[in-house]
Amino acid sequence: MPVAVLIAQFPKESxxxxxxxxxxxxxxxxxxxxxV
Structure with a gap:
């Protein structure tokens, strides 16, 4: 089974x-x- 991960860094709620x-x-x- 193929598995992929997309990691991103976007601003958090503040x-x-x-x-x-x-x-x-x-x-x-x-x-x-x-x-991906």
């Missing part, structure tokens, strides 16, 4: 403000999915 990814972070995330 001061009650939820953490959302900006467009460039989303592009990076999907780019890295392509390597």
């Amino acid at each position: 001061d009650g403000i939820s953490s959302v990814l900006c467009f460039s972070q989303m592009v990076t995330l999907f780019h890295e999915f392509g390597h």
Whole structure:
């Protein structure tokens, strides 16, 4: 069974403000999915 792990470092939630990814972070995330 193939197994893959994608480890990323994105900003954590702080001061009650939820953490959302900006467009460039989303592009990076999907780019890295392509390597998996």
